[in-house]
Amino acid sequence: MELKQFSVAVVGYGNVGQCVVEAIQQSADMRLAGIVEVPQLVETLKQNVKAIPLVADPLDLGEIDVAILAVNSLAVPKIAPTYLKRGINTVDPYDIHGDSALKLKKHLDKLAKEYGCVSIIAAGWDPGTDSIIRTIFEIITPEGITNVNFGPGMSMGHTVVVKGIKGVKDAISITVPLGMGIHKRMVYVELYDGYDLENISRTIKDNQYFINDETHVFSVKNVKELIDMGHGVRIERKGVAGKTHNQRLEFNMSITNPAATGQVLVSAARASLKQRPGCYSLPEIPPLDFIYGDREQLLHRLI
């Protein structure tokens, strides 16, 4: 029986955090305990968020089953343990692939087991649901090549790099897929007076985030007018099933980035309550555990 609502706190109220709140409000099995923000933002945000408890200290929210960490990836290793140590499950959209994710997983796994709770990392769409898709593709074709093509859509990582360059007032970097996992970068910059586009452009193209990709830099009057949260991905695999070649698999997605990330985080919060203590990435969890509803009815529809 899933009639008892579980209690979820949202940590961070940026673009993703706002969408996490919306997804919780749409979930019959969840109760929004409240939002946790840094003290200096709490007062300002209280003007906008009147119906939801907004606190700086999660202890002020009462009993919490799961904390969804809608925060910058770099903050996750510091914030997640504070919840796990109180026996509260955590879910995060940690988006740094490879060694970094595995190191985080090992660290949180130890803590989660010690405190008898569950942590789910990298629970956005990539890494996240895309990680599950990549896994399924290898279930069907153990041999072959998978290519992941992102965009068109804003890349936060690349945008941050450009914003950090001296003379840049505001910027966005759009990722455009060229196929077979190759991308080009379209960078729009708003410059401070006295800075030269050509110099800035060269600095961007020489940066390690851009140096291997075709990159175009444009000067614009107002970057804010260009912002669209739409994003997409196309995952392709051509591979071998048994001894039979030329099996083709493809996954396409066109989404509003923070909305999809927020929803997957909320689905993962649900799944966290069904796992044994420890830290998990998405391909390590039964997909059905993410979905709300009577198990038998779900299987009837989904099998």
Added chain:
Amino acid sequence: MELKQFSVAVVGYGNVGQCVVEAIQQSADMRLAGIVEVPQLVETLKQNVKAIPLVADPLDLGEIDVAILAVNSLAVPKIAPTYLKRGINTVDPYDIHGDSALKLKKHLDKLAKEYGCVSIIAAGWDPGTDSIIRTIFEIITPEGITNVNFGPGMSMGHTVVVKGIKGVKDAISITVPLGMGIHKRMVYVELYDGYDLENISRTIKDNQYFINDETHVFSVKNVKELIDMGHGVRIERKGVAGKTHNQRLEFNMSITNPAATGQVLVSAARASLKQRPGCYSLPEIPPLDFIYGDREQLLHRLI
């Protein structure tokens, strides 16, 4: 450590069974114990299958960890229990959706738990990996509509119905997708002398398998010449993440039908060894459990 090979028996040596054997031969963590066939086929098949033990009684194969049932769906409820009762895991491509699959699951679940082993049902591509895809689509967009479009490819169910009609010597029915989950049927028949295409055509179109679909019937000289095992599926969903509409998800696959089915069965055999006793459908199993390899390295690549 997955260095110890586990022992797999293949039950049934039709199109799918042959591809299961190939997929096992490609799997470093598996040993092909042998093939089990009905007594009347064992002698004939022995001419073709010389290097592999071929028996009528699975007891003759020695120790078996998993039996892959590459048999007709209707035979699964009878055959699976004979293995489970000996503590041998079973995997099958049972392809009847809905109540029938749930009834089978309940029955095998009880047996598997009683005998301390694992049964995985509906472990082909649809039902099977497509069931996982449908589940992932609902993780990202809990509200919305999923459409499944099959083909072009042969439908065994429809083909069997046409072959059963008096006057039909041989037949195939091809499923052609029209979009939004609607299909048309292209039926090719080889008739016995003295039978009329128009009458046969009417009988086919009035059959419950065809009556709701646009159906075209053609008379051909030799059905065998038309057989191609290629098949495909396109699963589409347009739905809502949180409160944000118009999220679009799409999965496309172009496969050789028995090869993909065989490979998924073999991947599921691997997963069966990692589950607690009971009967499972594919969305109830962590996707990573299907893949061979060092867990940490797999996560490094797939997350």
